[in-house]
Amino acid sequence: MPKEHIYRVSTVWTGASQGTTSSYQSYSREYTASIEGKPLFVGSADPTFRGDRHLHNPEDLVVIALSACHMLSYLAICVRNRIRVIDYSDEAVGKMAYKDGKMKFIEVVLHPKVIIKAGDDLQSAxxxxxxxxxxCFIANSVxxxxxxxxxxxxxNDPQASNLKNF
Structure with a gap:
C-alpha cells in the first residue's frame, strides 16, 4: 500500500452568478465540488451563516466523513475477524461551540447500531x-x-427482529 494518498477536488463558488460579495447579507454561499469521474456535489454554508438549508455544508461533511470512516473501518475489522454484519446504521452528532475564542467542533459522537449474524462473537463485535x-483515518486527523x-x-435478539425499528 502506498504511504501517501492524494485526493483532488475542484471547488467553484457558483454563487458568484448571483452577485458579488458587496455585503455579508447579500451574497450567495452556494458552491460546487467536483472530483473527476464522480457526481457533482452542490453545497452551501450552514443556515446560521446565511447559507441554503437545502444544501450540504462543510460542517455536515465533517460529521459524514467521521461516521462513514468509522463504519468502513468497522466493517473491514469484522471481515478480518469473521464477524458477519447484517445491518449497520449510525446517527452521528457533531457539536460546535466557541472554545479558545473560536467557533470549532468540540466533539462528534457516533451512535452505531449493528446487527451481526447469530452465533458470531458478540463481544468481539x-x-x-x-x-x-x-x-479511522479521519478520526486520526481531527x-x-x-x-x-x-x-x-x-x-436472533428480539430487539433486532425488526431492522427498521432498530
Missing part, C-alpha cells in the same frame, strides 16, 4: 468499535474528540 476508532456509543445485537 462490540470491541471492534474501539479498534475501528483507532484505525483535533477534537470523536466518541462512539455502539449498540451491537445478534440477529
Amino acid at each position: 462490540i470491541a471492534a468499535h474501539h479498534q475501528a476508532h483507532q484505525e 483535533a477534537f474528540p470523536v466518541l462512539n456509543e455502539p449498540v451491537v445485537l445478534e440477529f
Whole structure:
C-alpha cells in the first residue's frame, strides 16, 4: 500500500452568478465540488451563516466523513475477524461551540447500531468499535474528540427482529 494518498477536488463558488460579495447579507454561499469521474456535489454554508438549508455544508461533511470512516473501518475489522454484519446504521452528532475564542467542533459522537449474524462473537463485535476508532483515518486527523456509543445485537435478539425499528 502506498504511504501517501492524494485526493483532488475542484471547488467553484457558483454563487458568484448571483452577485458579488458587496455585503455579508447579500451574497450567495452556494458552491460546487467536483472530483473527476464522480457526481457533482452542490453545497452551501450552514443556515446560521446565511447559507441554503437545502444544501450540504462543510460542517455536515465533517460529521459524514467521521461516521462513514468509522463504519468502513468497522466493517473491514469484522471481515478480518469473521464477524458477519447484517445491518449497520449510525446517527452521528457533531457539536460546535466557541472554545479558545473560536467557533470549532468540540466533539462528534457516533451512535452505531449493528446487527451481526447469530452465533458470531458478540463481544468481539462490540470491541471492534474501539479498534475501528483507532484505525479511522479521519478520526486520526481531527483535533477534537470523536466518541462512539455502539449498540451491537445478534440477529436472533428480539430487539433486532425488526431492522427498521432498530
